[in-house]
Amino acid sequence: MEHLRTVDDVMTQAVVSVDHDTAFKDIVETMRMWNVSALPVLSAGGKVTGVVSEADLLLAATHIDPDRAITAERLMTRPAVTVTKDTTIQAAARLMARRHLKRLPVVDGDGHLIGVVSRGDLLKVYLRSDADIGAEIRELITGLLVQRGSAEIHVHVACGVAYLYGSLPDPTLEDVVVRAAAAVPGVVDVRADFTVTVPA
The missing domain is CATH 3.30.300.130 (Fe-S cluster assembly (FSCA))
Incomplete structure (x- = not known):
């Protein structure tokens, strides 16, 4: 097996994300379709500005305001906790454990989304x-x-x-x-x- 040292070695490059104006039900459907518990929220320029999770959706569902559209921008946690592809696997694992996260968006130097790394990805090193x-x-x-x-x-x-x-x-x-x-x-x-x- 090749030496796995950085996030770049284990991350998933085919990333599912949502835009700021994605509606509540569409977010739920996207999560169900791709079997993920959180989604990066992107600006019009493709930069990661937040993350919307199942916890965010459940919290919003308890006090829905019928007069206000519930979108990813309203639901997301910001700023997003992200890593770069050069982050070591150990550093990403520590960050994920400290912040109680299951997935981390991977961004380039300008903040554009280039991948996602999950807990399972980080455990590949032990194979x-x-x-x-x-x-x-x-x-x-x-x-x-x-x-x-x-x-x-x-x-x-x-x-x-x-x-x-x-x-x-x-x-x-x-x-x-x-x-x-x-x-x-x-x-x-x-x-x-x-x-x-x-x-x-």
Whole structure:
């Protein structure tokens, strides 16, 4: 599996959205048709100005004003919480968890909608094989330690958990190695057991 690092690697580019003047019933129908729980709301120029969710619709349904049209512009939450395609998967996941969101619009530098990333999209990184993860950790650690003295590190990955063991020439390198391994996409946990061998 290819290395999945940023939102660009996992986002859905075929995005369903609504305009500011989209009516309540049309929003509900669009959500039902595409089986989504929220929709980006776009300006006339294609920029994301808000998001309308099922929660917004349910709240509006409790106090409908027959004399006022209920449109996406009235219903949407603004400003929209968005990410760019260069946002790391970890950063997008933290934002989604912190804001209790199921989906995030992905925008370009000018705020135009270019995709959507969901919780399920972000979890794709954990579908990487253990062999693929292990190979990347070995390559990364080799690069980190190439000029730091004699080190012998073995890497074994099982169910996304990286087991690191061997010898290091400097005890301060253990934290460096563990942090590097933990940052590899698909790693669930890192367990290290090193001995320190000081060069004679």
